[in-house]
Amino acid sequence: MNNKIRVGISSCLLGEQVRYDGGHKLDHYLKYTLGEYVEWVAVCPEVEAGLPVPREPMRLVGDPESPRLVMIKTGIDLTERMQEWSENKLREPEMTDLRGFVFKSGSPSCGVKGVEVFSPSGQLNGRGTGFFCAVFMKRFPRALVADEVGLQDTEYRSKFIDLIGCFR
Numbered sequence: 001m002n003n004k005i006r007v008g009i010s011s012c013l014l015g016e017q018v019r020y021d022g023g024h025k026l027d028h029y030l031k032y033t034l035g036e037y038v039e040w041v042a043v044c045p046e047v048e049a050g051l052p053v054p055r056e057p058m059r060l061v062g063d064p065e066s067p068r069l070v071m072i073k074t075g076i077d078l079t080e081r082m083q084e085w086s087e088n089k090l091r092e093p094e095m096t097d098l099r100g101f102v103f104k105s106g107s108p109s110c111g112v113k114g115v116e117v118f119s120p121s122g123q124l125n126g127r128g129t130g131f132f133c134a135v136f137m138k139r140f141p142r143a144l145v146a147d148e149v150g151l152q153d154t155e156y157r158s159k160f161i162d163l164i165g166c167f168r
């Protein structure tokens with residue numbers, strides 16, 4: 001029986017080729033070291049919401065507290081589509097028992113903090129949280145949330161591992 005603690009993760013961090021350019025962002029520590037102790041539940045919001053690989057890149061636009069998700073070249077607004085998909089996804093049983101989630105930093109869909117938010121004309125307007133990550137944190141305010149950059153800090157990593165309750 002698998003008793004590992006279940007933690008969500010942005011799929012590209014496990015090496016899945018789901019990024020807009022067809023690439024991945026494999027994080028060896030997360031996949032091969034921490035992966036010994038947790039059961040990763042991989043999610044790529046953009047692909048699971050029905051977007052292709054490769055695809056046009058997108059960005060956050062508008063109010064940094066409540067930005068819209070918009071494709072950069074065509075201006076196609078994905079906000080409603082991603083909102084609906086995110087809410088449905090987070091109702092799935094496999095999502096409701098996650099102890100936490102490790103998100104890909106800097107992504108307009110997955111970034112935890114400091115994600116660039118632009119004005120409609122393309123000027124930097126501020127920084128905020130990726131769209132799916134924001135919906136996740138709102139729905140599961142007690143879940144532990146981190147990104148792969150934060151987990152490179154050994155002190156922070158130890159704290160995170162202690163909090164999710166697995167062995168180092």
Ligand code: SF4
Nearest residue numbers: 010012044104107110
């Ligand atoms: S950052 Fe998120 S949306 Fe982008 S490829 Fe990775 S999992 Fe998919």
